[in-house]
Amino acid sequence: MSSATGTPAGSSLAPGAPITDGGVQESRWERAARAAQExxxxxxxxxxxxxxxxxxxxFATGANLSNIAIQSAFLAVIALGMTFVIITGGIDLSVGSVYALGGVLAAWGSQHxxxxxxxxxxxxxGGIGLVxxxxxxRGGMAPFIVTLATLLFARGLTLTITDSGAEVFLVPQGSSFSRLxxxxxxxxxxxxxxxxxxxxxxxxxxxxxxFGQTVLAVGSNEDAATLMGMRVQRAKLLAYVLSGTLAGFAGAxxxxxxxxxxxxxxxxxxxxxIAAVVIGGTLLTGGAGTTGGTLCGVLLLGVIQNVINQIGSLGSSYQSVVSGAFLIVVVVVQTFLSRRRR
Known part of the structure; x- marks a missing residue:
């Protein structure tokens, strides 16, 4: 039987509890789990x-905080594009190589x-993202394989342009581009x-x-999004174009x-x-995530690196150890929270 408020008998839901997108009231635990994730x-x-x-x-000096911000800015731009891709349930392994390619092309172009x-x-x-x-x-291929192939392609193209790294293009000093x-x-x-x-x-x-709502819907349930008439293929395609373009811009x-x-x-x-996006609360399975969470994830990685440098006795390799351990904890917690919410 149901109560007068439409809440199932025996449920712990309180009248007036927040309603989810699916029209179902959230319990206090579900609200807490969602807040912890986000x-x-x-x-x-x-x-x-x-x-x-x-x-x-x-640590808290203006110069040090400014240093953390500038070092995090380039990763942040890349992670922003990655956020859209992961929310769709995909992955983009090519962004590191595209980042390097974008920098080389920008330095070459600055001479013109x-x-x-x-x-x-x-x-x-952006063309690599389009591919x-x-x-x-459109082709239904696995994101891991496709972006792994473009990772190798972009890195190979970068080395070809620079004669295997022997030639480095310089940006003219005092140019408008250098001031950027x-x-x-x-x-x-x-x-x-x-x-x-x-x-x-x-x-x-x-x-x-x-577009954003379609991205979220695709990650949650692609078949349902298709049945609702959403432009699923277009949203996924644009997400990868956005990721490639932002990675190239970060390189520039x-x-x-x-x-x-x-x-x-x-x-x-x-x-x-990927670590910054997941630490920021975006689910690897897709369907949930925020750009603000990604920004916090990027800054957290930057702060961890800076703290390790502040200690002095620890090498830079410890950053990978700490970041990896932290990422494992985040994924485990996300999995637990997602199961409880379901």
Missing amino acids: RGALAVLVLVVLVASFAFDT GTWAALLVPLVVC NGLLIA GQGELFGIAYPVYVALGLFALGALLLQRTA MLAARSSSGVPTVGVGLELDA
């Missing part, structure tokens, strides 16, 4: 920052003007502002547009920052991007 990264980030601020005198420095990497890297999307969305990476406003580098702006646009795209910003296109950067960066 905001857990923010809570841990605040905790780590507070502890580090008291433990190390140089600022517009060439920006457009060439965006078009080429990924077509093969996965080296300019500052209130002591904060331009790439940080660009990354924050892109995340604001990404949040609007995911939460306030039909790095080239502007470092005044050169280094072909060896980005090795393993795809794993950092």
